[in-house]
Amino acid sequence: MKEYHYDFHIHSCLSPCGDSDMTPNNLVQMALLSGCDIIALTDHNTCRNAPAAMEAGESAGLLVIPGMELCTSEEAHVVCLFETLEGALAFDRYVYENMPHVKNRPEIFGQQPILNGEDEQVGEEENLLLVSSFIGVDQVVSLTGEYGGVAFPAHVNRDSYSVIASLGAIPPEAGFTAAEVTRDCGLEAFQALHPELAGLSIFRSSDAHYLESLAGDPWSISLPERSAAAVLNAVRGFY
DSSP: OEEEEEEEEEOOTTSTTSOTTOOHHHHHHHHHHTTOSEEEEEEETOOTTHHHHHHHHHHHTOEEEEEEEEEOTTSOEEEEEESSHHHHHHHHHHHHHTSOOOBOOHHHHOOOEEEOTTSOEEEEOOBOSSSOOSOOHHHHHHHHHHTTEEEEESOTTSSSSSHHHHHSSOOGGGOOOEEEEOTTOOHHHHHHHOGGGTTSEEEEOOOBSSGGGGOSOOEEEEESSSSHHHHHHHHTTOO
16 A cells, blocks of 8 residues: 545536636646645536546646535535546536526626647536536435446535535445545544444545635545546545
């Protein structure tokens, strides 16, 4: 086993609340400057900037895992990570078919550009990504598994858009094996308040929407190798 530095929750400029500077190459370079070995790109309800981020990461020597921050029907955010780009994009299509289609208003919510590996815009998502899908919290683990992925509740210590904020606790029947807390979470005190976290692997991530949010010391994870498969197995609790 070897220690790797990670950040499993990062947004690109495709997320309308993400800064326009969060292009694939910019976020990859900032992650490297921060000392990361592995990151995941997790835009709101979409994986469509993952191909560009993975290309940028491969060129720079950074492992980029394709992912998504899914907003469930309960308005809870769940991080979904996938072993392959094909699985991520197939899940992307499923989510797109199972969310309300409301036209984005860029002047209010922000642009939603789709970029290539050179940070050139090749498309624009016209429907707003900041919506709740029709997928329930109790469906996410099994659903992502069908696409070769894993899922864990995002920023569970926050007072909004978290599984605990929406449901009062992490339901055991949802089948989560891990959970995420924010950079500044006092973990010991928070775990004392929420005993359902016992037995779950806990990850910290930046939830970066701006380049400066990627700055700072990254977190470490013990893995047998630097690969998406190894990360997903860690989320499953295999190590």
